[in-house]
Amino acid sequence: MEVKDANSALLSNYEVYQLLTDLKEQRKESGKNKHSAGQQNLNTITFETLKYISKTPCRNQSPEIVREFLTAMKNHKLTKAEKLQLLNHRPMTAVEIQLMVEESEERLTEEQIEALLHTVTTILPAGPEDEQNKNTSQDVAMDEEDPA
Amino acid sequence: MFVLVEMVDTVRIPPWQFERRLNEAIAEELNKKLANKVVYNVGLCICLFDITKLEDAYVFPGDGASHTKVHFRYVVFHPFLDEILIGKIKGCSPEGVHVSLGFFDDILIPPESLQQPAKFDETEQVWVWEYETEEGAHDLYMDTGEEIRFRVVDESFVDTSPTGPSSAEATSSSEELPKKEAPYTLVGSISEPGLGLLSWWTSN
Numbered sequence: 001m002e003v004k005d006a007n008s009a010l011l012s013n014y015e016v017y018q019l020l021t022d023l024k025e026q027r028k029e030s031g032k033n034k035h036s037a038g039q040q041n042l043n044t045i046t047f048e049t050l051k052y053i054s055k056t057p058c059r060n061q062s063p064e065i066v067r068e069f070l071t072a073m074k075n076h077k078l079t080k081a082e083k084l085q086l087l088n089h090r091p092m093t094a095v096e097i098q099l100m101v102e103e104s105e106e107r108l109t110e111e112q113i114e115a116l117l118h119t120v121t122t123i124l125p126a127g128p129e130d131e132q133n134k135n136t137s138q139d140v141a142m143d144e145e146d147p148a
Numbered sequence: 149m150f151v152l153v154e155m156v157d158t159v160r161i162p163p164w165q166f167e168r169r170l171n172e173a174i175a176e177e178l179n180k181k182l183a184n185k186v187v188y189n190v191g192l193c194i195c196l197f198d199i200t201k202l203e204d205a206y207v208f209p210g211d212g213a214s215h216t217k218v219h220f221r222y223v224v225f226h227p228f229l230d231e232i233l234i235g236k237i238k239g240c241s242p243e244g245v246h247v248s249l250g251f252f253d254d255i256l257i258p259p260e261s262l263q264q265p266a267k268f269d270e271t272e273q274v275w276v277w278e279y280e281t282e283e284g285a286h287d288l289y290m291d292t293g294e295e296i297r298f299r300v301v302d303e304s305f306v307d308t309s310p311t312g313p314s315s316a317e318a319t320s321s322s323e324e325l326p327k328k329e330a331p332y333t334l335v336g337s338i339s340e341p342g343l344g345l346l347s348w349w350t351s352n
Contacts, residue, residue, distance in 0.1 A: 001155060001156070001157040002155065002156045002157070003153060003154070003155050003187070003190055004154040004155060004156055004219070005153065005154040006151075006153050006189070006190050006226075007151055007153070007226075008151070008152045008153060008154045008221065009151065009152040010150075010151055010152075011149075011150040011151060011152055011223060012150075013149060013150070015150075016150045016194070016223055019195065019197065019223065020194075020195065023195060038176075038180040039176075039179070039180065041179075041180070041183045041184040041185070042179045042180070042183040042184070042195060044184055045183050045184035045194055045195070045251055046183075046194075046195060048250045048251035049194055049225075049250070049251045051250055051251075052249055052250040052251055056234075081228060081231070085231065085232055088149065089232065089234070093342075093349070095341055095342035095349060096342055098341075098342065099232055099297075099299070099340060099342045099343065100232055102230075
């Protein structure tokens with residue numbers, strides 16, 4: 001076996017999520033031989049990876065959202081690796097942006113960081129955990145209104 | 149986190165699988181060979197992305213199976229240097245904090261890369277960040293199962309292919325099993341603001 005190019009392209013977590021979900025559907029339809037000894041490794045790795053990615057914000061993304069995000073990122077002059085990290089993690093605080101963008105204090109002013117945060121949080125959908133938090137806080141608000 | 153790797157390999161299809169479509173049989177063989185395995189200096193292989201080129205299939209004398217040279221692309225887990233990842237703490241030991249991603253377990257954060265000052269609590273076997281503020285010192289424990297954000301600072305590949313038979317002396321004297329080394333390990337760091345347990349930095 002020969003490796004022609006060990007780094008031919010970077011994949012976003014969303015792309016891997018799509019690929020694995022499609023693969024799972026395909027294998028479910030063909031049915032018969034997924035439990036043979038040889039397929040066990042594929043089953044394990046796809047299950048675990050899908051489990052990991054499903055808990056990140058990438059789960060609710062779509063190709064249109066990713067396209068919109070990348071067009072919006074054009075003005076900010078970020079490297080490919082930085083944009084990929086923003087896409088995969090959906091940072092919500094300035095501290096997280098400083099981690100993902102190298103030398104952010106020199107390259108971005110505070111307003112630019114705010115603008116970046118705003119773009120990220122508006123275009124990219126929230127992750128499954130954040131949605132859970134949002135729902136519980138809404139319930140609390142409703143309880144408070146009831147006695148009135 | 150994931151990269152696409154272009155590879156070439158010769159796939160052997162045994163005669164009893166000749167009724168299947170060639171592409172499917174090849175995809176299954178490739179996944180059987182590579183999924184969940186580490187390729188030296190490349191990373192942890194996840195699954196087949198696509199087949200880019202199929203060359204002619206040959207049957208060699210003495211072997212009834214067909215051999216096809218396949219050019220394909222594989223999805224591989226290989227985080228780049230300085231990438232930020234989020235994982236779960238698997239446990240703590242004097243060597244550092246062990247982190248797992250579910251599908252990949254061999255991530256270690258050595259004691260010098262923890263938020264300083266840090267100490268190891270022997271009774272609870274857990275690393276603690278002694279966070280100092282004006283009010284006094286808070287002890288922040290790094291408990292098992294907590295989600296942790298870390299930066300990848302180093303990776304190491306170990307070639308675990310079998311070597312020839314070792315000398316007779318060495319094998320007969322010791323009955324213990326040879327130490328199993330992980331083929332691919334990552335070294336992480338949490339010594340920056342924003343890194344460490346997610347609960348340390350959420351502002352609710």
